[in-house]
Amino acid sequence: MSTPIVEQQGEQLQTATRVxxxxxxxxxxxxxxxxxxxxxxxxxxxxxxAGIMIVIAFALIAILAPIxxxxxxxxxxxxxPHSGYEAQPKPPDxxxxxxxxxxxxxIYYGVIWGTRxxxxxxxxxxxxxxxIGAGLxxxxxxxxxxVDEVFQHIVEIFLAFPFLLAALxxxxxxxxxxxxxxxxxxxxxxxFSWPSYARYIRGDILAVKQRDFVLAARxxxxxxxxxLLHHVLPNAMYSVLVVGSLDIGTYVLTFAALxxxxxxxxxxxxxxxxxxxxxRNWIPNLAQYWYIVVYPGTALLLFVLGWNLIGDAFRDxxxxxxxxxxxx
Amino acid sequence: xxxxxxRRLLVLPIVLVGLSMMIFGMLQLLDPAERAALYVPGGVxxxxxxxxxxxxxxxxxxxxxxxxxxxxxxxxxxxxxWSVTAQQPVLSAILSFFPATLELALWSFxxxxxxxxxxxxxxxxxxDQWQDHLARVFSIVGYSFPTFxxxxxxxxxxxxxxxxxxxxxxxxxxxxxxxxxxxxxxTGMNTVDALLNGRFDIFADALRHIFLPALTLAYxxxxxxxxxxxxxMLDVISxxxxxxxxxxxxxxxxxxxxxxxxxxxxxxxTAGGLLLVGLLNGAVITETVFNYHGMGWFVGNAALHxxxxxxxxxxxxxxxxxxxxxxxxxxxxxxxxxxxxxx
Numbered sequence: 001m002s003t004p005i006v007e008q009q010g011e012q013l014q015t016a017t018r019v020x021x022x023x024x025x026x027x028x029x030x031x032x033x034x035x036x037x038x039x040x041x042x043x044x045x046x047x048x049x050a051g052i053m054i055v056i057a058f059a060l061i062a063i064l065a066p067i068x069x070x071x072x073x074x075x076x077x078x079x080x081p082h083s084g085y086e087a088q089p090k091p092p093d094x095x096x097x098x099x100x101x102x103x104x105x106x107i108y109y110g111v112i113w114g115t116r117x118x119x120x121x122x123x124x125x126x127x128x129x130x131x132i133g134a135g136l137x138x139x140x141x142x143x144x145x146x147v148d149e150v151f152q153h154i155v156e157i158f159l160a161f162p163f164l165l166a167a168l169x170x171x172x173x174x175x176x177x178x179x180x181x182x183x184x185x186x187x188x189x190x191x192f193s194w195p196s197y198a199r200y201i202r203g204d205i206l207a208v209k210q211r212d213f214v215l216a217a218r219x220x221x222x223x224x225x226x227x228l229l230h231h232v233l234p235n236a237m238y239s240v241l242v243v244g245s246l247d248i249g250t251y252v253l254t255f256a257a258l259x260x261x262x263x264x265x266x267x268x269x270x271x272x273x274x275x276x277x278x279x280r281n282w283i284p285n286l287a288q289y290w291y292i293v294v295y296p297g298t299a300l301l302l303f304v305l306g307w308n309l310i311g312d313a314f315r316d317x318x319x320x321x322x323x324x325x326x327x328x
Numbered sequence: 329x330x331x332x333x334x335r336r337l338l339v340l341p342i343v344l345v346g347l348s349m350m351i352f353g354m355l356q357l358l359d360p361a362e363r364a365a366l367y368v369p370g371g372v373x374x375x376x377x378x379x380x381x382x383x384x385x386x387x388x389x390x391x392x393x394x395x396x397x398x399x400x401x402x403x404x405x406x407x408x409x410w411s412v413t414a415q416q417p418v419l420s421a422i423l424s425f426f427p428a429t430l431e432l433a434l435w436s437f438x439x440x441x442x443x444x445x446x447x448x449x450x451x452x453x454x455x456d457q458w459q460d461h462l463a464r465v466f467s468i469v470g471y472s473f474p475t476f477x478x479x480x481x482x483x484x485x486x487x488x489x490x491x492x493x494x495x496x497x498x499x500x501x502x503x504x505x506x507x508x509x510x511x512x513x514x515t516g517m518n519t520v521d522a523l524l525n526g527r528f529d530i531f532a533d534a535l536r537h538i539f540l541p542a543l544t545l546a547y548x549x550x551x552x553x554x555x556x557x558x559x560x561m562l563d564v565i566s567x568x569x570x571x572x573x574x575x576x577x578x579x580x581x582x583x584x585x586x587x588x589x590x591x592x593x594x595x596x597x598t599a600g601g602l603l604l605v606g607l608l609n610g611a612v613i614t615e616t617v618f619n620y621h622g623m624g625w626f627v628g629n630a631a632l633h634x635x636x637x638x639x640x641x642x643x644x645x646x647x648x649x650x651x652x653x654x655x656x657x658x659x660x661x662x663x664x665x666x667x668x669x670x671x
Contacts, residue, residue, distance in 0.1 A: 162606070162647070169640060173355075286484035287488035287489035305469065
């Protein structure tokens with residue numbers, strides 16, 4: 001959110017430390033044979049190791065989905081099979097190890113294939129938001145002047161929207177247009193997420209733009225777009241990429257919330273939020289039908305937790321203040 | 329400082345116009361007949377000529393910029409359209425649902441701030457000891473917990489199994505009394521009105537209903553305040569003036585409470601301000617899970633039934649709230665921190 005004076009100070013400081021850490025990382029990488037120092041710090045930290053292991057476990061489940069829960073029709077693997085149309089959820093048994101929801105959708109199948117949905121949504125949404133945000137943000141920051149100023153105001157307008165509400169609105173308007181809840185939900189997330197990356201990369205671009213090698217490139221007449229692509233971006237892209245990739249958990253969480261409210265993945269689609277939305281109809285009976293909440297809920301919590309554990313440790317590893325505290 | 333506030337105030341209308349343009353742009357994704365239906369009480373157009381009437385009255389066949397100016401004009405006059413889901417004009421729906429949200433926000437905000445600050449200080453002064461690790465686990469799990477999963481679990485345990493805390497805003501018997509002529513609804517906030525009417529039984533009932541949603545909001549948000557407080561406190565206690573205070577022999581308690589905490593609270597003020605706005609916007613998910621009829625429930629329900637005009641109206645209202653609150657937080661920050669004021 002916008003707190004300009006403070007932000008300016010904070011941003012300068014952040015940029016300064018970030019640039020300093022970048023240099024440090026680059027220096028060390030040269031000296032220590034390609035293993036950056038932060039990676040070593042992270043691999044020694046039990047918190048981040050736990051996070052990495054959780055994420056790897058989910059990746060394995062996603063890869064092995066066709067073996068763990070063989071689909072009846074491989075072409076419609078993301079559609080959860082259902083035996084019958086009975087309204088009452090059924091408790092776990094041998095045929096349905098996690099039980100069934102209303103409409104007899106198999107929860108086990110939904111949880112396993114939902115892992116693939118989670119990775120797909122996380123990777124696509126993060127990829128597009130970082131690409132659009134960092135692309136527009138770096139171009140306007142590089143050009144500078146009024147372009148940068150106007151663009152920052154546009155970003156501010158986007159950030160003035162309450163994020164979930166904005167995504168909800170756009171998804172609600174888009175669903176009847178494109179008849180695909182999955183795509184409308186993802187578009188809605190991308191449209192309202194990119195501005196924060198645009199703002200994030202701006203500080204880095206402004207800092208790198210001032211360096212001598214950019215001036216040198218300008219002096220020998222390298223065209224502007226080439227300086228941006230070959231000299232500025234490679235030096236500024238790094239932190240926004242990392243921050244973005246660690247936001248995967250957050251996007252999966254928000255998408256699940258959209259599905260839970262009914263504007264994300266459609267009926268019977270293998271998606272954790274969609275499975276959890278069935279619980280809304282059985283709230284007075286949840287003590288009896290606990291399995292509708294507990295299995296998909298645990299999967300979603302662990303997935304988000306895994307990414308957040310990595311992200312948390314990573315921010316610590318990059319923050320020089322924390323290291324000083326630790327070293328002392 | 330005055331120049332800064334003036335500059336911010338000048339930018340405010342620009343942001344609001346931009347916001348309204350974006351909302352208007354989203355409305356254009358609907359086709360003209362749908363947009364016409366947005367202005368009809370009941371939301372259903374009975375005849376073709378009625379449709380033509382609406383299109384003419386609201387100028388839906390005019391160029392887009394004319395439509396925008398007309399829309400802005402209607403919106404500024406408080407005509408945000410007709411809410412199909414709430415069966416009333418959008419503005420009156422917003423005004424009737426807002427007190428419930430305000431009530432929930434106030435009941436969760438106080439525990440969030442006090443709990444978060446307390447836990448944050450504990451984590452910071454026991455840096456890298458078990459208290460710190462525990463606070464860290466507590467915070468990161470809370471931060472990762474999907475609100476609706478936590479809410480559903482709470483309902484599963486404390487409502488479905490134990491029958492302690494029911495969903496909704498009031499029990500049926502209490503609702504009957506609250507909406508009876510003898511009961512004066514001063515604020516629309518049940519707990520406050522119950523006290524003003526001297527009905528402690530209704531106060532207790534309202535509190536029983538608000539407990540779980542407030543707890544859910546608190547758990548998810550504690551993490552945020554705890555983190556901000558912890559890192560800011562860590563920062564402050566490594567400063568030279570704290571070492572000075574310690575070395576002149578002040579008791580540790582005094583150093584922490586009088587020297588460290590006030591300065592460490594400044595970032596919490598910002599985070600708290602933004603948090604309060606977030607809560608006032610209506611916790612869509614929490615209110616939906618607990619069937620708590622406030623702004624969040626209204627918007628969530630409207631989106632579910634593709635009642636775009638209600639969602640857009642509420643978004644505009646919330647967007648304005650955010651822009652204004654950001655400004656207030658900026659100004660407050662400047663007053664709390666003399667370094668910023670002196671620039």
